[in-house]
Amino acid sequence: MKVDYIVVGLGLAGLAFIEELIAAKKTFIVFEDDSQTSSLVAGGVYNPVILKRFTPVWNAQEQLKVALPFYKKIEKRLNIIVDEKLVIKKAFKSIEDQNNWFDALDKPKLIGYLDPKLDSQTYKGVIADFSFGNVNKTGRIDTKKLVESYRNNLKERELIRFENFEYQQINFENEFIKYKDVEASRVVFCEGFGITDNPYFKHLPLNEAKGELLTIHAPELNINFLLKSTLFVLPLGNNYYKVGATFNWVDKTSNPSEEGKEELVEKLKKVINVDYTIVSQSAGIRPTVAGRRPLVGVHPKHTQLIVLNGLGTRGVMIAPTVARNLFNHLEKGEKLDKEIDIKRFY
Numbered sequence: 109m110k111v112d113y114i115v116v117g118l119g120l121a122g123l124a125f126i127e128e129l130i131a132a133k134k135t136f137i138v139f140e141d142d143s144q145t146s147s148l149v150a151g152g153v154y155n156p157v158i159l160k161r162f163t164p165v166w167n168a169q170e171q172l173k174v175a176l177p178f179y180k181k182i183e184k185r186l187n188i189i190v191d192e193k194l195v196i197k198k199a200f201k202s203i204e205d206q207n208n209w210f211d212a213l214d215k216p217k218l219i220g221y222l223d224p225k226l227d228s229q230t231y232k233g234v235i236a237d238f239s240f241g242n243v244n245k246t247g248r249i250d251t252k253k254l255v256e257s258y259r260n261n262l263k264e265r266e267l268i269r270f271e272n273f274e275y276q277q278i279n280f281e282n283e284f285i286k287y288k289d290v291e292a293s294r295v296v297f298c299e300g301f302g303i304t305d306n307p308y309f310k311h312l313p314l315n316e317a318k319g320e321l322l323t324i325h326a327p328e329l330n331i332n333f334l335l336k337s338t339l340f341v342l343p344l345g346n347n348y349y350k351v352g353a354t355f356n357w358v359d360k361t362s363n364p365s366e367e368g369k370e371e372l373v374e375k376l377k378k379v380i381n382v383d384y385t386i387v388s389q390s391a392g393i394r395p396t397v398a399g400r401r402p403l404v405g406v407h408p409k410h411t412q413l414i415v416l417n418g419l420g421t422r423g424v425m426i427a428p429t430v431a432r433n434l435f436n437h438l439e440k441g442e443k444l445d446k447e448i449d450i451k452r453f454y
């Protein structure tokens with residue numbers, strides 16, 4: 109079998125790169141071994157504001173301009189709905205917190221997102237002593253639905269193999285590589301935390317950050333906005349909510365832990381004061397990088413090998429833009445954004 113590209117990993121990164129391949133009518137085959145879960149468990153929130161400091165997220169406006177039509181296009185093609193517009197309500201912790209919000213209103217990159225009028229309504233079950241600030245034009249991608257539907261579609265078209273990609277089976281020929289029965293011009297590695305097993309790229313500085321979430325059922329909580337307090341509380345409908353997330357820099361497994369659950373339950377006491385039951389718990393490893401810029405580019409020696417990783421805590425917004433930049437770099441000679449290029453580590 110002869111293809112233009114092998115893509116290893118079908119999370120948000122792999123999916124975004126494949127969209128470029130489909131648009132350009134390139135041939136490809138995907139390998140996916142279910143070893144990582146980040147894109148399946150993610151909250152999926154897109155929000156251009158860092159709500160701890162009220163500062164803009166790196167390139168957020170530019171990224172959203174690409175990302176929103178990107179998800180719309182997939183929704184149409186796969187006949188699914190994954191993009192849900194939601195207002196984020198930030199529950200202020202103090203008067204100082206409120207003042208910082210007002211100070212941030214004039215930041216050019218935040219205009220249109222931070223609402224100047226505070227919301228001092230009370231919402232049954234929500235603990236908030238200092239009102240809320242609304243962040244507009246934000247929302248959530250149902251990443252589980254997106255990734256699963258995408259994988260199913262590729263499966264129907266026999267474009268994905270659910271198996272581990274074995275790095276030692278790569279044979280380098282002049283301009284291409286051979287991998288088992290496949291001959292490909294390039295291999296694009298989109299493995300998330302799985303990169304740590306990849307002998308060609310594992311030296312790149314990925315600081316994995318495990319995150320855990322709970323799904324709860326709270327019959328007396330009736331909110332249709334995304335509550336940002338000590339934790340995120342994300343409405344799923346019918347009084348179900350996703351609650352998260354933890355940050356753990358030590359545990360490198362994707363297994364839900366008792367420790368993670370206890371931390372979330374403890375923090376949730378400061379966020380809501382109604383009864384709830386825990387329906388499920390999930391975990392994944394965010395592929396984060398010190399400096400918060402992705403890891404994208406071409407292997408310095410084996411130019412057939414490419415990496416697309418390091419999407420960190422904001423894969424939903426970042427993936428479409430960096431995948432497009434990478435594709436245009438490989439196929440059209442466009443410059444790779446210096447900030448994301450792995451050359452910065454050579």
Ligand SMILES: Cc1cc2nc3c(=O)[nH]c(=O)nc-3n(C[C@H](O)[C@H](O)[C@H](O)COP(=O)(O)OP(=O)(O)OC[C@H]3O[C@@H](n4cnc5c(N)ncnc54)[C@H](O)[C@@H]3O)c2cc1C
Pocket residue numbers: 116117118119120121122139140141142143144145146147148149150151152153154271272273274298299300301302303318319320321352353354391392393394395416417418419420421422423424425
């Ligand atoms: C708890 C939690 C909450 C989050 N919330 C948000 C949020 O609200 N908004 C947001 O934007 N981001 C969020 N994120 C971050 C987001 O999930 C990541 O940025 C993004 O999913 C990373 O995508 P990826 O494709 O690079 O990696 P992954 O999703 O890890 O995908 C990599 C894929 O490669 C496969 N793979 C790896 N090695 C191999 C191999 N050798 N052979 C075959 N297949 C292989 C894995 O099985 C996996 O499917 C969250 C993450 C977590 C854990």
